[in-house]
Amino acid sequence: MPLPTLSRLLLLALALAAGASAQPATLNGYVRDAASGETLIQATVRVDGTTRGAATNVQGFYTLGGLDAGEVTVVASYVGYETARQTVTLAPGATRRLDLDLPPEGLTSDEVVVEAEEPIEEERAPGTQNVSIDLVEALPTVFEADLFRSIQLLPGVKASSDFSSALYIRGGSPDQTLILLDGTTVYNPTHFFGFFSTFNTEAIKDVRLYKGAYPSTYGGRLGSVVDIYNRDGNRNETHGSLTAGLLASRVGIEGPLPGVNGSYSLNARRSTLEPLLAVLRENLDQDGIPESFYFYDLNGKVGVDLGPNDRISLAAYAGRDQVVVPFGDDARFDLDYGNRTASLAYNRVLSGTAFAQARLTASRYFSYPVGSFAETEFERPNTLTDYSGRLDVEWLPNQTFEARTGVWGGVLNLGLQSSFNESVQTDYSNPSRYASGYVQGKLRPGSGWIVTGGLRAEYFRSVTDDLTDAVDPEPSAYLRVSPQLQVERTFGENVVVQAAAGRYHQFLSLISNESFSGFDTWVTTGVGVPPQASEQVVLGVKTNLGEAYRLDVEVYGRTLRDLFDIDPNNQDVAGLSYRELFRFGEGYAYGAEFLLEKGLGRLTGLTSYTIGATRRRYPDLQQFRETFPPKYDRLHDLTVVLQYDLGRGWEATAAGSYATGQAYTVPSGRYEIPGFPFGDGTLNGLFVNGLNTSRLPPYHRVDIGATKRGRWSFADYELQLQLVNVYNRRNLWFFVYDFDENPVEVTEVRQLPVLPNVSLSLAF
Known part of the structure; x- marks a missing residue:
């Protein structure tokens, strides 16, 4: 095979390999209470050292897409629970399932358990x-x-x-x-x-x-x-x-x-x-x-x-x-x-x-x-x-x-x-x-x-x-x-x-x-x-x-x-x-x-x-x-x-x-309507100058x-x-x-x- 042709094939193989290695990986799974197995809604899952993160949905499921291949450390947190960390290796273009269990925080003595600082949540919408x-x-x-x-x-x-x-x-x-x-x-x-x-x-x-x-x-x-x-x-x-x-x-x-x-x-x-x-x-x-x-x-x-x-x-x-x-x-x-x-x-x-x-x-x-x-x-x-x-x-x-x-x-x-x-x-x-x-x-x-x-x-x-x-x-x-x-x-x-x-x-x-x-x-x-x-x-x-x-x-x-x-x-x-x-x-x-x-x-x-x-x-x-x-x-x-x-x-x-x-209405007078079927046959009503004008x-x-x-x-x-x-x-x-x-x-x-x-x- 001529050398130029071989060189082109090698370059093509390297390009394909580089493209494959650049293919993004995906990480998903459930976040659960380690003690009960209950899924946790709106728990935070992020890749340590990056801005990549997501919150679990109402079923406790998260998805992190577009991740770089290689070794990453995943951090999961939720208010009232200990933070969980796990290191995984992501293959290029692969989807990795990672379920995370968070132990509930508890008092083992009279000491006060200090929770981690809660970051500003991008998932927390106005109102x-x-x-x-x-x-x-x-x-x-x-x-x-x-x-x-x-x-x-x-x-x-x-x-x-x-x-x-x-x-x-x-x-x-x-x-x-x-x-x-x-x-x-x-x-x-x-x-x-x-x-x-x-x-x-x-x-x-x-x-x-x-x-x-x-x-x-x-x-x-x-x-x-x-x-x-x-x-x-x-x-x-x-x-x-x-x-x-x-x-x-x-x-x-x-x-x-x-x-x-x-x-x-x-x-x-x-x-x-x-x-x-x-x-x-x-x-x-x-x-x-x-x-x-x-x-x-x-x-x-x-x-x-x-x-x-x-x-x-x-x-x-x-x-x-x-x-x-x-x-x-x-x-x-x-x-x-x-x-x-x-x-x-x-x-x-x-x-x-x-x-x-x-x-x-x-x-x-x-x-x-x-x-x-x-x-x-x-x-x-x-x-x-x-x-x-x-x-x-x-x-x-x-x-x-x-x-x-x-x-x-x-x-x-x-x-x-x-x-x-x-x-x-x-x-x-x-x-x-x-x-x-x-x-x-x-x-x-x-x-x-x-x-x-x-x-x-x-x-x-x-x-x-x-x-x-x-x-x-x-x-x-x-x-x-x-x-x-x-x-x-x-x-x-x-x-x-x-x-x-x-x-x-x-x-x-x-x-x-x-x-x-x-x-x-x-x-x-x-x-x-x-x-x-x-x-x-x-x-x-x-x-x-x-x-x-x-x-x-x-x-x-x-x-x-x-x-x-x-x-x-x-x-x-x-x-x-x-x-x-x-x-x-x-x-x-x-x-x-x-x-x-x-x-x-x-x-x-x-x-x-x-x-x-x-x-x-x-x-x-x-x-x-x-x-x-x-x-x-x-x-x-x-x-x-x-x-x-x-x-x-x-x-x-x-x-x-x-x-x-609260607002209320002050009566200024009263009137009577005869022929009402209840009580003595008279309905009493009130005259008012304005609706809910007093407090x-x-x-x-x-x-x-x-x-x-x-x-x-x-x-x-x-x-x-x-x-x-x-x-x-x-x-x-x-x-x-x-x-x-x-x-x-x-x-x-x-x-x-x-x-x-x-x-x-x-x-x-």
């Missing part, structure tokens, strides 16, 4: 907040640890009163927050008139809150998202737990499934307040004490690994409240409401850089309230049944670009009835079809920039029966497109500047009752009732202030359009069309949020402050035409939470809050608690001693007007007094 279940269970609370009451301590999230766990986020009403449990929508997540949320903290694995400008992967709500996942169960050994408290008791068991590579988790909670109610009924001459009452929650989840790349899981929830409340000798309310959900998920690793999940869900909300007054009975049953299917795909080819896409569709059936004195006024059934699809891409062009863009299309079609039955059912269909954009820039290791904007739509509305959540009623868009819409803008700065402190600042603004709820001017709905049932409004909200966290040392905690405003108006109604603040508007909202490690298994916790008083006194309260953890011969124990409202601040809730007196007698209704709480938990 996103992780909610620690450990903090939820440690906070002083009224009778029972509650997820939603803990979320209310975060900036931008407001509480309406001591008696409500509803979430009012960035000027939005509770129905503007999408609540997901294992990917399934929960439509009324409350117990005990809204006093507690339905989520048993012992069953929860992970909670993520999106306060606004949330990504295209979610949809169907104007404001925010709370994404909750139940525990998968311990894959290594069987464990049980038992908790006894003043309000409710809980029991749980989890462990590996026999004969297969899988796990299960089962948890139950039931109210134990009945003895206290019996004592109150016997010793207090007071209306409104329940004659009978109970609630329960059942959570279950089973998962099986079909292979290294395939997993199937089934999750279910059931909760119910039944309450009978007498008011005097001739009035009572019977409330029966609850939720049922189920989710079947199939996860598959498609390749080294792609992951997919298919999910079937079912959700049902039911409410069967019955009231009676002066031998006249009224009912308003409301049901909402939702069956859906969803497919999501993630593709992460390299560190520069990643993409997500998905489709979601289902059937929604709304049932709404009302009857008065055995006469049916409303009998409305609305079977609807909905579908949505999204695409989202994330680009890292370099120099600390990350640009995320998404587009979501949503379709909703319903058949609305005209309430007069004078015409045939008429189809109603709406198509809406929602773009979202997020841009962020990292400066060094300690500062991230972020901006996000998006448009959002909502096809449902909740007609909420301040007193009893059992009377809450869902309605949907229909003929002449278009979807609600909102535009949002968020600007934020996240900083690490040394090793122990972190400061987040965000400014937000949002518009609200096509809001719809029941028109209060309709005294008789018989004969009205569907559109005539509603009033239509608009509004806006804006504010600034500050969150300072301390995560190291014996003393840890957070301080959150929000300054904000929200306004509404209904242009077509004379009395609501002017802009007014809703009851949950607060100019100032301040919260401080502190935890201190006392040693020897003891920990002290304190939580304090201050907020501007109640500021709200403030301090709670303290102490927790002792230790080991008995047969079980680990946790004893909690708590005192709610330490200095007995009887915050004003609302006024009651007695029309039998002249002048009208005004009574102040106060909120919670000082209350003790004791609970004991056993884990074995």
